[in-house]
Amino acid sequence: MIGTPGAPVEAPREVTVAHAPRRAGSTPWRLLLRRPTFIAGAVILLFWITCALFGTAIAPHSPFAQQLLATNMRPSAAHWFGTDQLGRDVFSRVLVGSRSILEIAALATVLGTVLGTALGLVMGYLGGVVDLLVSRIVEAVLAVPLIILALLFVTALGSSVLVITLVVGFIFTPLIARTVRSAVLVESQLDYLSSARLLGENSARVMFVEILPNVMPAILVEFTVRLGYAIFTVVALSFLGLGIQPPTPDWGADITANYGVLPAGYWWETIFPALAIMSLIIGVNLVTDSIEQVLAS
């Protein structure tokens, strides 16, 4: 660029400008799909989502069918993951058990993200009393581990799928709001906001039409990170007996139901749900990590 003034410089610059909007739309996707970690994570997630949707059709046995003559059977050709204390097929229960956790974790994260984004926009853009108050509430919420706060609220409200979803979603709200707030604060230094304000746009329009599209990447990363935490929390709650109630197949609840017979050597009844949880969390983390890397580059 140095030392070549005039027309030759002009032409390529125009080309870049013309291409810029199209590139912004498609490149992140292409960059993501080029990452093996993203592909691996997405495959794991898609596998469990398929199981959650069609688990009962895929599973070789009914997850509820008890065979009292074939309890605590080791893994075999007939029962890949063995059978549990009631003679139910562990493999089928693991496949179908993905439904409850994905459902609750995803819904709770969506709820927290929507509410948290709205709150974060208001905190970051309008500031004032709301900002001050919510920031302090975030501090208070952070002082207690997520699982314990969720445990307290779910106990108070009585355990059900709806309650767990709402409780986890509401606890996430101030935490997500804080992330969105700091992203908004960065944006509010930029020129396009002062011009929007000078044009006389009202606050709601500035927040949701001007700022929101620009903080979307930060919200996306926050969403995937929180999804991981939601899975963590829901597993912990159902392990503690506050989630899905038996006999509905659920990874956390199945671990609780069977870890009592671990010392007797029946490891397959708890290990396989545990490995399923691990694979789901690893899948979410691989996807999160890839999105973060692509957005940072």
Place this chain on the structure above:
Amino acid sequence: MATYLLRRLGLAVITLWLLSMIVFFAGQVLPGDPGRAILGPLAAQSSVRVLDQQLGVDRPLVTQYWSWVSGLVHGNMGQSYEFRSPVEPFIHAALLNSVKLAALAFIVVVPLGILGGVIAALNVGRPIDRVISITGLSATTVSEVVSGVIIIVIFGVELKWFPVSASAGTGASDLSQLDHLILPAIPLVLVLFGYIARMARAGTIEALESDYARTATLKGLKRSVVIRRHILRNSLLPTITVIATQTGYLFGGLVIVETLFNYQGIGKLIYTAASGKDFPMLEAGVLTIGIVYMVATLIADVLYTLLNPRLRLGSTG
């Protein structure tokens, strides 16, 4: 320095007060009628009313909150619904047990995490760095439910190296208690290792790239001396903060680990209180954990200020 500490203390008090409101709201407003909850749906309305009066839950909410909070300030954390006695002795004993378990985990994980992070930083981009970073990250994200179960199967059931239950029984020697605590400590170590190693790695890399490290190398100091005298002192500062923050989160893991290994700590206490709907016990447990977290972060802030020469100069000069 003094004003800074006072400010930090003030903020901590405000945060605790907000936390107490959240806990009070969850434990005493949301559940509805405690008398009904304790006596069950078949009890006569008159006996429910008498019990509510005994528990003091028929008073206005503001009065209830005030008497609860002023009790807390005087060290009276409430009466357990289940045991009909003050909750402090239970909290005290359970906290002591949890501290034992947490201390064991920290004694193992802090040197290990710092060592791992520093080794990774000194070998940035080489395979050993990738191995340490990826292992740390994976271990951090795996729920204690999962790691706990896998550890029980491998070391407790198959190899039979360690007892599966964490409680050694009353009157057991310290050594045998330690033996019982090793397995439950592993899931906690796994979760914490990644955080501490990542922080130590980032701090070390930053120090390695600094001007003073370059100066020290250029004036001819040996690499080991540069690392020991110039790098480590600076790189470990942010790690202290992370260790303190993790103390709080450790208690979240304790609920699961203590339940899984049947250990009578504060996590198990909270779990038992939740299953029995013993709200005063539950509230006291949650608040205790909040206080532990506050104290830990406060200590970290003080340590950070004391150890960081830049901050020290800034406040006196």
